[in-house]
Amino acid sequence: MENVMTAIRVVPLDHYLILSFLLFSIGMVGALVRRNIIIVIMCLELMLNSVNLLLVAFSAYHSDPGGQIMVFFIMLVAAAEVTVGLAILVLLKRNTDSVDMNQLNRLKW
Helix, strand or coil, X not given: CHHHHHHHHHCCHHHHHHHHHHHHHHHHHXXXXXXXXXXXXXXXXXXXXXXXXXXXXXXXXXXXXXXXXXHHHHHHHHHHHHHHHHHHHHHHHHHHCCCEHHHHHHCCC
């Protein structure tokens, strides 16, 4: 465990901040611009993983395992989000024969 902590501290914390910001920005732009549900779900996952990277970096930098425990719970939420998203995607594909998000407005109860 100590080797992992020292390996992460070799790279400055600023590099992790920049990488996480870039990944989050790419995910946010992709989620706002794209209309394909699969790509939007992938962009949401990219944003969650950028936050996970930052939490692990801060956790290792401060020698506190709390951030890594938080990452575990975020991964659980991400798995549930993908499951619900794919279920919606399957229903949308069955009803409209498309995976375009604009088709969600046409679905009725």
